Amino acid sequence: MLKRWIKLIVLCFTVVFMHGAALAAVAVHNSFPVKLAVYTNTPAINFQQNLSILIAFDIAEPWHILSSDANNIGLPTKIVWKLPAGYKISDEKWSQEQEFPSEFGPQYGFSGKAFYQAEIIPEGNQRLKADFSVDISWQACSEECLQQESSFNFSLPISIENVFPSAEWAEVQALAKPYFEKAPQPQAMTSENDISFWGILLMAFVGGLILNLMPCVLPILSLKIVSLLPSSTDFKKARLEALAYFAGVMVSFVIMALILFVLRKSGEAIGWGHQLQSPWFIGFLLIIFLFLTLMFLDLVSFDFVFSSKTNRLSSQKGWKGAFFTGIFSVLVASSCSAPFMGAAIGYTLMQPLSVCLLVFMCLGFGYALPFTLAGFFPAFLSRVLPRPGKWMLTFKKILAIPMALTCLWLGWVLYAQLSFSSLHNQHWKAYDESEIASSVAAGDKVLIDFSAKWCLTCLANEKMVLDTNEFISFAKKNGIKLYRADWTHKNPEITQALVSFGRNSVPLYVFYQNGKPNILPQLFTFNQLIDLLK
Numbered sequence: 001m002l003k004r005w006i007k008l009i010v011l012c013f014t015v016v017f018m019h020g021a022a023l024a025a026v027a028v029h030n031s032f033p034v035k036l037a038v039y040t041n042t043p044a045i046n047f048q049q050n051l052s053i054l055i056a057f058d059i060a061e062p063w064h065i066l067s068s069d070a071n072n073i074g075l076p077t078k079i080v081w082k083l084p085a086g087y088k089i090s091d092e093k094w095s096q097e098q099e100f101p102s103e104f105g106p107q108y109g110f111s112g113k114a115f116y117q118a119e120i121i122p123e124g125n126q127r128l129k130a131d132f133s134v135d136i137s138w139q140a141c142s143e144e145c146l147q148q149e150s151s152f153n154f155s156l157p158i159s160i161e162n163v164f165p166s167a168e169w170a171e172v173q174a175l176a177k178p179y180f181e182k183a184p185q186p187q188a189m190t191s192e193n194d195i196s197f198w199g200i201l202l203m204a205f206v207g208g209l210i211l212n213l214m215p216c217v218l219p220i221l222s223l224k225i226v227s228l229l230p231s232s233t234d235f236k237k238a239r240l241e242a243l244a245y246f247a248g249v250m251v252s253f254v255i256m257a258l259i260l261f262v263l264r265k266s267g268e269a270i271g272w273g274h275q276l277q278s279p280w281f282i283g284f285l286l287i288i289f290l291f292l293t294l295m296f297l298d299l300v301s302f303d304f305v306f307s308s309k310t311n312r313l314s315s316q317k318g319w320k321g322a323f324f325t326g327i328f329s330v331l332v333a334s335s336c337s338a339p340f341m342g343a344a345i346g347y348t349l350m351q352p353l354s355v356c357l358l359v360f361m362c363l364g365f366g367y368a369l370p371f372t373l374a375g376f377f378p379a380f381l382s383r384v385l386p387r388p389g390k391w392m393l394t395f396k397k398i399l400a401i402p403m404a405l406t407c408l409w410l411g412w413v414l415y416a417q418l419s420f421s422s423l424h425n426q427h428w429k430a431y432d433e434s435e436i437a438s439s440v441a442a443g444d445k446v447l448i449d450f451s452a453k454w455c456l457t458c459l460a461n462e463k464m465v466l467d468t469n470e471f472i473s474f475a476k477k478n479g480i481k482l483y484r485a486d487w488t489h490k491n492p493e494i495t496q497a498l499v500s501f502g503r504n505s506v507p508l509y510v511f512y513q514n515g516k517p518n519i520l521p522q523l524f525t526f527n528q529l530i531d532l533l534k
Contacts, residue, residue, distance in 0.1 A: 027152035032500060032517075033060035033140050038152055039172050042163040045156050047124035049163060050090075054172055055079065055136070057114040063142045064111035067097050073107050074352055075139040075147060079116060082133035086123025093117060095179035100141075107141070115176040129155045144200075144347045146499060200347045201362045207341035208366025214456065216289070216406050217333050219296070219399035224325060225374045235378065241322035242375020246368045248326020253364030256330070257356045274504075275334060276454040277490045279417045286410040288332070293407055296400035298393070326368065333367065340522065345505055413454045416488055423451055423462075423486040427472045431485035431494060440512045445480040447533070450498060450508035452487040457522060458507040465526050474530060 029036035034057055041052035059065055066074045081089050095115040100107040122130065137149035212221050224245075275281045294300045344359055351359075415421075424430050428449065439446050449466060451458040465471055475482055485494045487506050498504055501519060509520035511533060520532055 026154040026156075027134075029136075029150040029152070031148065031150075033063040033142070033146070034058070034065060034138065034148060036136065036150060038134065038154070039169060040156065041165045041169045043156070043166065044159040044163050045122050045130055046159050046161070046163045047122050049122075051120040051122060051156070052165075052169075053118045053120060054169075054176060055116040055134075056172065056176070057110065057116075057138075059111055059114065059140070061112070063140050064098070064100055064107075064109050065114065065138045065140050066107060066109040068094060069108060074141065074145065075137075077109075077138040078136070080135045081120075082135075083120065084123070084127075084130050084132070087130070088121045089118055090121055091117075091119040093180070095176065096181075109141075113175075113179060115179050117176070117180075127158060129157050131155045145351055148499070200344050200359060203340040204344035204359045204362035205366040207344055208363040209369065210340065211333050211363075211367050212370050214333070215402040216456075217329065219403050220292070220329055220332060221371060222399055223296075223396060224329075224371060238375045238378040240319045242372045244319040244322035245326040245375070246372045248323040249330055249368035250326075250361060250364045252327050252330035253360045253367070254357060257360035258353075261353050261356050276413070276452070277417075277488070279414055282410055282414045282417060282454070285332075286407060286414060289403055289407045289410060293400050293403040296396050296403055298397070330364075330367070341505065409456070413488070416453045420489065423453060423488065424484050425467065427467070427475075428482045428484040431483050431497075433493060433497065436483055436512075439481055440515055443515060444512075445478065445533075446483065446512040447475070447480050448483045448485060448497075448508075448510045448512075450485045450487060450494065450503075450506045450510070452506050454488065455506045461507060461509075461523065465524065465529055468526065470526060471529070474533075478533070480533065 026040055027036075027038040037056045037058075039054045039056065041054075042049070045051055057065060065077055068077045068079070079092075083089065093116075095110065095113075097108045098111060100109060100111075120132075131153070132155070133151065133153045135149065135151045137147070140146045140148060211217060291300065341363070344363065347359065422430065429435075431448065436446055436448065449458075449462070451462065453459070472482075474480075485491075485497065487494050487498075495504070498506075498508060501508060501510060501517070507522050509522075511518045511520055518532075520529070524532070
């Protein structure tokens with residue numbers, strides 16, 4: 001009984017102290033491009049009074065967030081409360097929406113500042129405090145879209161006396177009031193946004209084309225194209241195989257888009273290359289490429305879609321083989337990342353399903369195009385390439401070289417994952433979010449290299465430019481701090497950092513100057529990078 005009275009006395013002193021103190025936000029979220037603050041009208045709860053809640057969104061220019069309407073184009077802003085037993089939420093409302101034109105119709109949402117307000121009806125009981133939790137998720141859009149979220153937990157003491165709004169609450173209410181009464185002028189959508197969307201589609205297409213040149217794909221594609229030579233006079237068969245291959249590739253990319261979209265909706269920040277963070281998947285690919293290398297060297301024999309035996313099958317089996325070749329080639333290509341793909345896929349995964357499918361189909365179209373064209377013009381191949389003969393066997397063994405190098409690379413990645421070795425060297429610091437934030441706040445120049453051992457483009461940029469003595473000397477001379485975010489293994493902190501820049505794949509290069517981030521191209525020469533950093 002004595003302990004209970006002591007707690008009550010302490011609580012009374014706490015409430016009295018709070019009455020005289022200015023109310024601060026009970027929860028704050030600081031990130032780019034949206035900052036959040038959660039306010040309550042009183043610092044304590046009286047069971048005879050409703051608790052007013054105000055959530056303020058501070059949105060950086062030129063970004064906007066989408067409304068809470070589930071029928072809106074894009075992912076709606078959601079606020080989900082977890083209240084103590086008996087408490088109820090009521091009178092929820094948002095500040096006035098604005099209209100933002102887009103490729104697929106008007107979007108509705110908020111720019112600059114936006115506010116959400118509600119009333120919480122408390123239950124009269126004798127607990128000393130009430131614990132609240134709110135999950136907030138939103139989609140922020142500019143030239144690209146980011147899916148972001150934050151969760152807040154806060155507690156308020158129970159007061160047996162009347163509680164009164166603070167001066168700060170009055171200031172926040174005064175700031176929010178105009179936004180509930182009338183909407184600010186809509187933010188114009190410039191032609192750059194349209195160009196950006198079509199540019200994303202073009203980047204996906206070009207990225208798909210370049211993907212064919214990756215060492216993990218080129219040997220298989222080359223051998224498949226050469227296999228069309230015997231069909232140079234059988235146009236129907238060649239075109240049927242080309243269409244079947246095209247269908248296999250497109251089906252694979254559509255399935256991949258659907259899988260990634262479903263995973264994203266379930267809360268996973270996932271995209272191209274995430275599967276390579278698994279040693280099991282790397283081991284699986286290593287076995288496949290090792291087998292292909294031995295097959296190209298004629299050390300093993302198998303009735304496989306790429307073998308010469310398949311080319312002698314009937315036309316029905318030929319198109320079936322071509323279809324599954326398309327599926328298999330996409331599986332193999334998943335171990336590579338081509339330039340332009342990062343921005344395209346990062347954009348894709350932050351959009352509605354229709355946009356995801358469209359961009360992935362452009363990626364698949366670019367990837368399938370070379371073999372499809374070869375199949376539609378086999379006579380041209382017969383004029384460019386020698387007639388079928390022994391040279392094809394020699395050519396196949398030559399193609400075994402990049403396959404063997406791919407095996408060595410996958411083995412190196414697998415070893416790195418199992419031993420948890422990192423990409424950092426003496427000149428690059430390991431990624432540290434708080435340290436980078438302090439440097440940026442101090443006005444320092446900062447370059448962040450988001451990389452992974454399984455990213456061939458990353459390794460090429462590091463070998464040719466970033467890890468050279470010339471670049472390290474330039475960085476030191478110009479006071480550029482270097483950080484490397486190694487994404488070889490799963491790392492939630494690095495994943496969240498990628499998402500904050502509208503990406504979910506590597507490589508990504510971010511250069512901070514005067515506190516502002518600049519995203520650099522995925523491919524560059526030494527001189528190009530120096531010009532970008534000056």
